[in-house]
Amino acid sequence: MALRTPLYDAHVRAGARLVEFAGWEMPVQYAGLLAEHAAVRTQVGLFDVSHMGEVVFRGPRALAALQAVFTNDLSTVADGQAQYGCLCRESGGIVDDVVVYRRGAEDLLVCVNAGNRQKDFEWLSDHAAGADVRNESDEWAQLALQGPLAAALLQRLCDVNLAQVKTYRFAPGTVAGRACLVARTGYTGEDGFELFCRPDDATPLWDALLEAGRPEQLQPCGLGCRDSLRLEMAYRLYGSDMDDETTPLEAGLAWVVKLDKGEFVGRQALRRQREAGLSRKLVGFQLSQPGIARHGYPVVQDGRAIGTVTSGTRSPSLGTSIGLAYLPPALAAEGSTFAVDVRGRPVAATVVKTPFYTRSSR
Amino acid sequence: MNFPEDLKYTREHEWARLSAAKVVVGVTDFAQDQLGDVVYVELPAVGDEVKRGESFGVVESTKAVSELFAPVSGKVVEVNDPLVEAPETVNEDPYEEGWMIAIEPSDPKELAELLDVKAYAAFVAEQE
Numbered sequence: 001m002a003l004r005t006p007l008y009d010a011h012v013r014a015g016a017r018l019v020e021f022a023g024w025e026m027p028v029q030y031a032g033l034l035a036e037h038a039a040v041r042t043q044v045g046l047f048d049v050s051h052m053g054e055v056v057f058r059g060p061r062a063l064a065a066l067q068a069v070f071t072n073d074l075s076t077v078a079d080g081q082a083q084y085g086c087l088c089r090e091s092g093g094i095v096d097d098v099v100v101y102r103r104g105a106e107d108l109l110v111c112v113n114a115g116n117r118q119k120d121f122e123w124l125s126d127h128a129a130g131a132d133v134r135n136e137s138d139e140w141a142q143l144a145l146q147g148p149l150a151a152a153l154l155q156r157l158c159d160v161n162l163a164q165v166k167t168y169r170f171a172p173g174t175v176a177g178r179a180c181l182v183a184r185t186g187y188t189g190e191d192g193f194e195l196f197c198r199p200d201d202a203t204p205l206w207d208a209l210l211e212a213g214r215p216e217q218l219q220p221c222g223l224g225c226r227d228s229l230r231l232e233m234a235y236r237l238y239g240s241d242m243d244d245e246t247t248p249l250e251a252g253l254a255w256v257v258k259l260d261k262g263e264f265v266g267r268q269a270l271r272r273q274r275e276a277g278l279s280r281k282l283v284g285f286q287l288s289q290p291g292i293a294r295h296g297y298p299v300v301q302d303g304r305a306i307g308t309v310t311s312g313t314r315s316p317s318l319g320t321s322i323g324l325a326y327l328p329p330a331l332a333a334e335g336s337t338f339a340v341d342v343r344g345r346p347v348a349a350t351v352v353k354t355p356f357y358t359r360s361s362r
Numbered sequence: 363m364n365f366p367e368d369l370k371y372t373r374e375h376e377w378a379r380l381s382a383a384k385v386v387v388g389v390t391d392f393a394q395d396q397l398g399d400v401v402y403v404e405l406p407a408v409g410d411e412v413k414r415g416e417s418f419g420v421v422e423s424t425k426a427v428s429e430l431f432a433p434v435s436g437k438v439v440e441v442n443d444p445l446v447e448a449p450e451t452v453n454e455d456p457y458e459e460g461w462m463i464a465i466e467p468s469d470p471k472e473l474a475e476l477l478d479v480k481a482y483a484a485f486v487a488e489q490e
Contacts, residue, residue: 033423
């Protein structure tokens with residue numbers, strides 16, 4: 001049976017359409033994907049992301065142990081700051097992409113993908129010598145308030161001065177009287193916050209935000225627009241765009257791989273791969289003919305399959321069909337053309353710069 | 363859910379409206395609601411032959427691809443081309459502006475095998 005977040009009843013009450021996602025029964029939409037997408041881009045939307053997991057590292061060995069399994073460099077991160085990066089296998093394959101919140105050198109919270117909760121916890125426990133590693137996924141709920149009006153709305157309910165919580169920073173505080181970790185993070189490309197709270201506080205917090213957000217027409221949002229929003233930013237989705245068989249270098253995440261920071265799991269393989277060169281690269285593309293390229297569709301050139309689409313949708317903000325695909329590096333340059341096999345029909349595509357959407361696209 | 367009484371229906375959630383010698387085809391209110399926001403419609407060309415129960419096109423929403431199945435066999439005599447530019451019409455007005463194609467049926471007997479509104483409504487109720 002599918003898992004449910006503490007907000008399940010609130011979703012049903014609000015008339016959400018529920019679907020199974022990564023083992024969870026989650027809202028895919030309320031008002032409709034396009035309306036919710038537009039709300040986040042132009043006003044503000046509220047997501048339940050409680051299905052995400054939390055693995056916490058504590059103790060004197062916490063920082064060193066996490067550094068030894070994380071591709072990015074946590075030594076550059078201050079207390080109260082968050083950092084995105086990957087966990088990799090020895091082979092360089094991606095175990096998960098995660099955000100680490102550094103509460104202190106002896107207290108780091110790793111936010112992991114919903115479908116990877118157990119896998120990550122076991123893998124981290126096996127590799128984190130000497131640290132106290134706990135799976136606190138069931139002890140946290142998480143709401144994401146995203147959009148250009150998020151800060152103004154949240155400030156009315158929150159005792160933290162949000163002007164001092166810059167992007168990828170966080171602070172403990174209260175929202176509507178409920179204790180939260182207030183983090184200026186998210187996966188939509190808009191300004192916004194993720195509120196980590198106790199499961200029992202999730203519904204009161206959700207209701208208080210919706211009530212307070214009336215002037216901003218705060219829109220409850222489902223996973224449908226979360227996917228179209230993240231894809232417009234070319235943010236990778238674990239399980240679609242990357243997995244245990246792809247490396248961060250192939251997935252275009254070299255910017256979160258710090259090969260010079262010291263030893264970490266996967267470093268040798270990634271270094272070898274960087275020296276030998278990549279055999280495939282994840283790129284953004286746009287269709288130049290009608291159609292939608294979807295996950296798993298083959299990429300073809302001169303009648304030969306040369307790659308695979310990993311994500312694709314019609315961009316609500318841009319009105320064009322966009323996607324991500326693995327291509328041979330020779331074809332990965334901006335302006336390269338190829339075709340996507342859309343159910344037997346070749347549809348012309350061009351490699352374009354990402355993110356697809358920028359705030360100036362508005 | 364709105365299911366007009368003067369239409370016939372398929373179990374794949376198309377509707378069929380018999381007018382003069384042609385059958386106008388679209389998808390039902392239930393189908394558009396289940397699909398969510400429709401963003402792409404792929405339709406045949408005038409003159410194409412379609413076969414009852416076989417795919418004549420595709421409707422894509424932001425999350426799903428769904429085939430469109432012909433309620434009757436025959437020749438496509440009209441295509442609602444504006445839908446290609448404005449696929450959201452399928453959500454907004456599935457029974458009028460959101461129609462898809464008109465078929466000149468080759469075997470009028472097939473029409474009798476479609477569901478009437480009562481049978482279709484019962485079928486939908488089972489699915490919900």
